[in-house]
Amino acid sequence: MLGAASFGDWIGLLATGLFASAQFSNSAAQGAAFGGTIAVRLLPALLLGPIAGVFADRFDRRYTMVIVDLLRFLFYGSIPLVPLFGGSPALTVTWATIATFIGETITLIWIPAKEAAVPNLISKSQIEVSNQLTLVTTYGITPILAALGLSALTAGVQHSGVSLPDWAQPVQLALYMNALSRLATALVVFFGIREIGGKSAERRAAAEQSMSRQFLDGWQYIGRTPLVRGLVLGIFGAFAAGGVVIGAARTYATSLGAGEAAFYLLFGTIFLGLAVGIGLGPMIVKDLSRRRWFGMNIVLASGSVMFLGLAFHLSMALVGALLVGAGAGMAFLAGTTLLYGEVDDAVRGRVFAVVQIGVRMVLLLAITLAGLLVGLGSSRRVDLGAISVDISSTRVLLLVAGAIGIWVGIGSFRQMDDKKGVPILADLIGSVRGRPLAPPEEFVRTGLFVVFEGGEGAGKSTQVNLLADALRADHLDVVVTREPGATELGARIRGLVLDASSHEPSPRAEALLYAADRAHHVATRVRPALERGAVVISDRYVDSSLAYQGAGRTLPVQEIAWLSSWATGGLKPDLVVLLDVDPGVGLGRVSARGVGTDRLESESKAFHERVRYAFLDLAAADPKRYLVLDAARPAEELAGEVAARLSGMLAGTPAQSAPTSAFSKSASGESPLEEMAEVLDLDESPKS
Numbered sequence: 001m002l003g004a005a006s007f008g009d010w011i012g013l014l015a016t017g018l019f020a021s022a023q024f025s026n027s028a029a030q031g032a033a034f035g036g037t038i039a040v041r042l043l044p045a046l047l048l049g050p051i052a053g054v055f056a057d058r059f060d061r062r063y064t065m066v067i068v069d070l071l072r073f074l075f076y077g078s079i080p081l082v083p084l085f086g087g088s089p090a091l092t093v094t095w096a097t098i099a100t101f102i103g104e105t106i107t108l109i110w111i112p113a114k115e116a117a118v119p120n121l122i123s124k125s126q127i128e129v130s131n132q133l134t135l136v137t138t139y140g141i142t143p144i145l146a147a148l149g150l151s152a153l154t155a156g157v158q159h160s161g162v163s164l165p166d167w168a169q170p171v172q173l174a175l176y177m178n179a180l181s182r183l184a185t186a187l188v189v190f191f192g193i194r195e196i197g198g199k200s201a202e203r204r205a206a207a208e209q210s211m212s213r214q215f216l217d218g219w220q221y222i223g224r225t226p227l228v229r230g231l232v233l234g235i236f237g238a239f240a241a242g243g244v245v246i247g248a249a250r251t252y253a254t255s256l257g258a259g260e261a262a263f264y265l266l267f268g269t270i271f272l273g274l275a276v277g278i279g280l281g282p283m284i285v286k287d288l289s290r291r292r293w294f295g296m297n298i299v300l301a302s303g304s305v306m307f308l309g310l311a312f313h314l315s316m317a318l319v320g321a322l323l324v325g326a327g328a329g330m331a332f333l334a335g336t337t338l339l340y341g342e343v344d345d346a347v348r349g350r351v352f353a354v355v356q357i358g359v360r361m362v363l364l365l366a367i368t369l370a371g372l373l374v375g376l377g378s379s380r381r382v383d384l385g386a387i388s389v390d391i392s393s394t395r396v397l398l399l400v401a402g403a404i405g406i407w408v409g410i411g412s413f414r415q416m417d418d419k420k421g422v423p424i425l426a427d428l429i430g431s432v433r434g435r436p437l438a439p440p441e442e443f444v445r446t447g448l449f450v451v452f453e454g455g456e457g458a459g460k461s462t463q464v465n466l467l468a469d470a471l472r473a474d475h476l477d478v479v480v481t482r483e484p485g486a487t488e489l490g491a492r493i494r495g496l497v498l499d500a501s502s503h504e505p506s507p508r509a510e511a512l513l514y515a516a517d518r519a520h521h522v523a524t525r526v527r528p529a530l531e532r533g534a535v536v537i538s539d540r541y542v543d544s545s546l547a548y549q550g551a552g553r554t555l556p557v558q559e560i561a562w563l564s565s566w567a568t569g570g571l572k573p574d575l576v577v578l579l580d581v582d583p584g585v586g587l588g589r590v591s592a593r594g595v596g597t598d599r600l601e602s603e604s605k606a607f608h609e610r611v612r613y614a615f616l617d618l619a620a621a622d623p624k625r626y627l628v629l630d631a632a633r634p635a636e637e638l639a640g641e642v643a644a645r646l647s648g649m650l651a652g653t654p655a656q657s658a659p660t661s662a663f664s665k666s667a668s669g670e671s672p673l674e675e676m677a678e679v680l681d682l683d684e685s686p687k688s
């Protein structure tokens, strides 16, 4: 029902503007009448908006809504009557302006009353859904219906060729519809939603205060709460972007070489985008942080406004308009839902008055200003071979408005980000897949985390020990560890998962057991060591799970990645040394060792092939973090390469300040570590 009323609102907005401009024949006067009438709708918000929230908090909301709607019915209904009773064009426009002004003014009291009433009718967990419904009907579906209805009405009448009586012209009909929708709302609220009426004890107590005190309290609350302040500004920004597009749509449609129909199409498409964004957005991003989503959407909406500025074909423009709408709608939804959650109950009515009224004001202001600005500028046609583009003030306006919007969006994202350090795109993709990323656990990390990965018998243990000995000989604080089984708990898990005699765990259970071992290992050994500045060398880490459980067992690799990231709190190694070897060679080395095979070693050749290529893929995806070595080469040579890579990384870590010995050239020249010692020679490094 409230949706039907806002249908009336929007059709009224369009219709009054068009109605006023239709009273004149020359195009300058038409433009002025259109802009002027719309500007009038915005004035009352400036004057009255701020106290409307107080009003809605003080008086019985049911009666407030009903009285306002009856008045709006009378005023809006009177507009089309003036010319019927012989009013001159000037008188008609004057009355349309005055009646619109009054109607718009009292609407300011209606909106906060409704907004404040709705939360009392629903439970907290349904707030986002309820906001979705309200917003889709207010800003999404109904304006589309309004624009479509109006253009269909106009087109239908033109095509049918019948001449309608004066009182039944399409625009007149639209105005009657607007008025009648108000009457209907009044009746429904009065007879149908009685629970809106009455006042809580708190509200009665608050009403004892003076109105001005209540008013000031509301503004002070917004001013001193950074999140609320940021949200309010961000919401306004998103709507300004949408407004600029609507305001510029007329000239913009012309610059695309498309006519009147394209204007309605663009207008409708923006609101279709709003509906789609508000309706489907939460379903798509699922549990993504709403604070992050808010900023992202402002950037999306603004970026799309810029895209519109560059679009040279109507189809591109429609895509842009759809995205502008979707971004603005999702920002508005995230913003209002956050506001419901973050705003203290006592001031909610006033905060929402500011938001609701501010949004209309910003929207209308942006529409009007954009309309005026594009009217002022001229346009020049530029030929680019196959295509020619209008470089017009409209496009410049869109580009500038979009750029400002992006700046606002990034600003509000930074201010409100509740997952600092989590990459944005990965977080978004993870959320869409149903697994938002957790922020990395905070800790001061001064050490260096080196991991050796590779298949069975690749020589990991050998290299781990060579590196550790070399670093220790240099008096570095070194912690050698491995997965699975480095902790007491881990040893028991290792037994469960690898014992050839124990029952084989199912693939998911196996993945969870490795993750459990890793979580405990990272929390109790790796992090503490890194915090104190040690070099931690681990035989296997996350990549083993991705390769063995993901590629080997063919569980979805993304899920394993998410599980590992959760288990480790997001801890990533500084360097992964991948010892790449043909599985045949590696397994041959293992059996030559003659200690019998564990459960995984006895897997098929195909399994080990998959594991090998999974490791190589991971390395290829992040070459900076990886050192890939051919593990068939002699162990000493490999150790030298590892040392070369580490020498650069060690410079600057606290571990480096230890005195040198094995790493200096003077150390034993016969040592198999000679090569490594040379590369790591700290005497030659710039810092020592």
Ligand SMILES: Nc1ncnc2c1ncn2[C@@H]1O[C@H](COP(=O)(O)OP(=O)(O)O)[C@@H](O)[C@H]1O
Binding pocket: 454, 455, 456, 457, 458, 459, 460, 461, 462, 463, 589, 590, 593, 631, 632, 633, 634, 635, 638
């Ligand atoms: N580069 C190498 N070339 C030849 N044999 C090697 C090399 N590195 C290690 N080995 C031998 O291969 C076997 C497996 O090595 P190990 O370090 O235990 O591998 P992993 O820890 O990867 O299973 C051991 O007997 C080891 O002496």
Ligand SMILES: Cc1cn([C@H]2C[C@H](O)[C@@H](COP(=O)(O)OP(=O)(O)O)O2)c(=O)[nH]c1=O
Binding pocket: 456, 457, 482, 483, 484, 498, 514, 540, 541, 542, 544, 545, 546, 548, 549, 598, 600, 601
């Ligand atoms: C860490 C980890 C190991 N594994 C497997 C790989 C190995 O086959 C096994 C134990 O690795 P490892 O300790 O290297 O065994 P070994 O010293 O006998 O070579 O566990 C996984 O499947 N997923 C994991 O996450």
